[in-house]
Amino acid sequence: MPTSRQFLLSSRPEGELSDDDLELREVELPELGEGEIRARTTWMSVDPTIRIWMSDIPQYMPPIAIGEVVRSIGVAEVEASTHPGFAVGDQVSTMIGWQTRIQGKPEALGCMKLPEGTDPGMFLATVGPTSGMTAYFGLFDIGEPKPGETVVVDAAAGAVGSLVGQLAKLHGCRAVGIAGGPEKCAYVTEELGFDACIDYKNEDVGAGLDRACPDGIDVCFENVGGPIFDEILLRMNNFGRVSLCGMVSGYNRAGEQLPGPYQFPMVLMRRLKVQGFIILDYADRYAEAAAKLGAWVAQGKLESRLHVREGFESLPDALRELVGGKSAKIGKMVVRF
C-alpha cells in the first residue's frame, strides 16, 4: 500500500522550533474511492506564517492542533485518480501539509490544478498565495500606491519583498528595499531593479531611509516589525499607508509580551492607515492575481529566485532558517521532495 510520511506537531515550540516539537510517522493510505485522487508531494512552500500556526496565540486561523500534520502549501503530482478532471501526471497545489502524499476528493482537498508545463518551484515563488498573491494584494489593495510615490519594503530579498518592489516599479513607483548584507542588497537593486536598498546589518536604517527616500515614504509593505518598522514609521508621509503583511521578527517570541512599535503615535500624527491582511481572505480573487502575475513572469518583468532545500526531512530546518533570520537566503524558500 502507498504510504504518507508526516510531520505532526507534538508540542508547541517555545522560541525556536525544536525537533522534539515534532513527531514523524508513516500512515498507510486506503484504497482510492470514487472521484478521488492520490498525489505525491513534489515541492513544499516554506513560509513564516507556519511558525505562527504552531503557537496558540490569537491568530487568523485555528492554530495547528497538537497531533495534527503541520500545515503548509505545496505542489503534488497525481499518481492515481478516479476523478474525471484529474489525470496521472497532473500537478495540483493546495494546503498539503508536511507530508509526502495526499489522498481524497480534490474538491475537499481544495486542489487547484496548475497549467500544464508549470514549473512548480517557480509557481510557488511567483504566483502562489504565500508569495506572489501576497505581494500583489498587499501592495495594490492595501498599500494603494500611486505612480511616483515611494514604496518601502523590508525583507526585500525574501520571497514576498522581492516581488513587492518589482510590482511597485511596474506601477511607476520608487521602490526602496531593506535587507541584510551586501549580497542581498545587490540582488535587490541590480537584479530586481529596486531604486535603492538599505543594508540593515551594515548601516543605520534611519540614515539609509533619509538618503533613499528624500521625499519621505508613502507606502510601507511591512514584513518584519521591530526597530526597522519604527524607523519607517518616523519617515512616513501624511496619509501614508502601511500594508501589514508580517512581523517575522517576533514569530519566535509568541507568547512574550513584546512592545508594539514605539513610533505608533506617528499613525495619528501623520494620519496613516495601517492595515493587516491575510492572503486567504482573497481566495475569490486568486484568479485575477494569477493571471496578472503569470503574464508578468512570462514577459520577464517579474522574477524570483528559489532557495531550495532537498528532501522531506529538511522541512524543520528550512523553517528554522527562515524564521530565525540568520540565513543568507535570497528569494523563496522551498523544499523539493
Next chain:
Amino acid sequence: MPTSRQFLLSSRPEGELSDDDLELREVELPELGEGEIRARTTWMSVDPTIRIWMSDIPQYMPPIAIGEVVRSIGVAEVEASTHPGFAVGDQVSTMIGWQTRIQGKPEALGCMKLPEGTDPGMFLATVGPTSGMTAYFGLFDIGEPKPGETVVVDAAAGAVGSLVGQLAKLHGCRAVGIAGGPEKCAYVTEELGFDACIDYKNEDVGAGLDRACPDGIDVCFENVGGPIFDEILLRMNNFGRVSLCGMVSGYNRAGEQLPGPYQFPMVLMRRLKVQGFIILDYADRYAEAAAKLGAWVAQGKLESRLHVREGFESLPDALRELVGGKSAKIGKMVVRF
C-alpha cells in the same frame, strides 16, 4: 488703547505643564485698519492636543514656537469692526490662542461667524472642530460603522467620546463606553444612552468588554492608548476598524520612548484597519458636519455637558486637569473669560 493679555510658551514642558513654561504678558493693540475686526475672547476650548503642540515631537502641525501664544480654538465677540461682513456683537470662532483679544482681517484670522443666538459654550461642545466634528468624521469616515455593529469608545464621558457613542446609537449601532468611576459611567449610560459603560477604575477592562461586547468589537474610537487600547485590540473582530483620534495617556510623556500597543499583532491577525486622523484635514467638509450636528442638537438627539472653568488665568490649570486624567470632569472642558 485696548490690550490683549496672552500666555506665551516660554519653554517646552517636561511631563506636566508647569507655570514656569508659560509667560504672561499684555500687548497693546494698534488702531483698527481697513477691513479688520477686534474681538474679545469669551470662551475657550481646552483640548488635549494643545499638550502635543507644546512638545516638539513629530506631529501634524508645527509645534508652538517658544515665545508664541499658546494655540487653541475659542469664541470671541466682535467689539469693533471696519469689515462690512462683521458687526459689533457678532460671535466668531477661530484659532484664537490663549489671549483675551484678537485683531486683524477676519479672513486672515480664519474666523467663522456663528449663527445668531448660538450659545458659544454649547457650540464648542457639540459642533466645534475639536469636539463634534472630531466625533463625526472620526466615527463615520474612519470607523465606517454599519448598523448593528458594536462601537467601543474610551474617555466616553469626555468631550469627544460622549458624542461618539450618541452618534453610534443614532446610526443603529451598539455603543459601549469606557470611563473612570461610577458617576461618569452613569452619565454615559443613563443620560447619553450608551448600551453599556465599563468603569476602568473599578473593574477589569477585559472582563468588562467580554461582558458588554458578546459579539466582539467592530469599531474602536480610540482616545486614550495604553493598556485599555490593548484590551480592546484583543477583542476586535476580523476586519474591524480603529479610528485613532488621540492617545491622551501618553501626552505628558512626549519624548519618552513609550512602547506601542502590546497587542499590535492583532492588527495583522484580525485584519484590522487602524487609521489616524486630524480634524483639520476635514476643513472643507466642516459645513456638512455642522449642519448634521446642529440639527441633531436642535432635535434633542445629541447632548453634551460643559465643564466650565472661569477666567483667562485658569487656562493652564484647565489643561493640566484635562491631560492629567485625575479630574472627575464630565463633558467638554471650556474656560469662560
